[in-house]
Amino acid sequence: MIDLFAGCGGMTSGFVAAGFTPVLAVEHNLHAAATYAANFGEDHVRWADIATVTDIPRADVIIGGPPCQGFSNLGARDVEDPRNKLWKEYLRFVRAARPRAFVIENVDRFLASAEFALLQAETAPGGLLADYTLTPGVLLAADFGVPQRRKRAFVIGSRVGPIPLPAAAGEWPGVRTVLSGLPETPARTTLPSSSVEFFGQRVPGRFKSADLHLGRNPTALSLERYRAIPPGGGRFDLPDHLLPRCWREKKTGTTDVMGRMRWDAPSLTIRTEFYKPEKGQYLHPEWHRPITHLEAARLQTFPDTFEWCGSKIEIARQIGNAVPPHLATALATHLSPHL
Structure with missing residues (x-):
């Protein structure tokens, strides 16, 4: 297998667990590439x-997710964003390596993008991918043993006959499956x-x-806000005197901000940015603090044996951008019989 835009190796981790051998990985961020190298x-x-x-x-097989900021709901959705053109480099590798199958991962908006339409057009007679059949769809990580409602687009390309996306594998796991047993107060x-x-x-x-179980030093006001949020709640549960002015004046908007699992x-x-409760539902389900880097890595299903390189911010980016290894393993196990 080849992993393009490999990041820290979440997708490779899952494929290696399913018996695949990496022969090439490409990553332009030094710290993410170092994390990948430390593990593989x-x-x-x-x-x-x-x-x-x-x-x-x-x-x-070639796997990978070209950077998706241009497609993401969180981004500017700029069709001319040069990062959106990197999928063409992905196609160059497919043409050169001639894999039996390839897997592209992206945000779910990718399937409605101009780039995806162009990708589909390349499978027509005379196109760069004329001998490949595409199967696009959206997978929910929780359906494959990941304790996270992470929804992503996947495209399987195959020149050995159509390969469907894997079917949901079981009941959704709760965060208790990976968060229980860790110290309440990071050392x-x-x-x-x-x-x-x-x-x-x-x-x-x-x-x-163990090095990633990192705490923060919240202000007294932040602690008061944390204590006011019930499990499953968010910023709309805060009393007026704890609301920052921007939230007090904006009664609608994202509900998961300052949320508790x-x-x-x-x-x-x-x-x-899972370490910032003001960015999403990142408060620990019981304790009055945001989740730690270790807890985020476990929610992404990275094994505790995984090693990390970079600053706190760089490692947080690696964790948040990764394909959950358990989801990647499900994909790899599903692909193998077709190959």
Whole structure:
């Protein structure tokens, strides 16, 4: 398998668990590439702009999610955003590696984008993907053992006959399955002072899971707000005297902001700023604090054996941007018989 726009390796983690062997990974962010290398080896990783990578081996499968900020509901949805053109680099790799199948992951808006329409057009006679059949759809991570209501678009391309998307695998797990048993009060607020060398560069790391159980130093006002939020609640549960002016004057809007999880339900989508309760439903289901980096990684189903490189902010980005490994394993296991 080849992993493009590999990030820290969430998708690779799932495919390796299902028996696949990575032969190439491409990632332009140094800290994410270092995390990938720490877990899967440095020899097959290219820390580079994907447009500059020309040594492309053959592979059975190509996986990856071209950056999606232009498609995302959270972004400007700019069709001319150069990040939206990176899927064309993905196609270059498909043409060179000739995989039996490929998997593209993106935000669900991708399926309604101009780029996806152009991708479909390339499967017509004479197109770059004329011998591939596309199967697009949306998968919900909670349907595949991930304690998170994370909804993403997936496109399976195949030249060995149509491959459907996997079917939902079971009941939704609650956050209790991964959050229980961790200390209420994290022992530290900063990562240990250590560094490691990858690609000839020194980066912070390697950090173990226990190093990621990081607390914050909230103000007295923030603590008062946290205490006022019930399980499953959010900013609309705050009394007027605890509301910041912008929320007091805006009675409508996102309901998950300053939200608290429920023990026996999946979390909402873990994004890159999960350590900020004002950004989403990121309060611990019981304790009066936001979830830690370790708890976010567990909600994404990263194993505790996974190692991390980068600053707190960089690691948070890696966690929030990743494909949950358990979802990737379900995809890989589903693909294998077709290959």
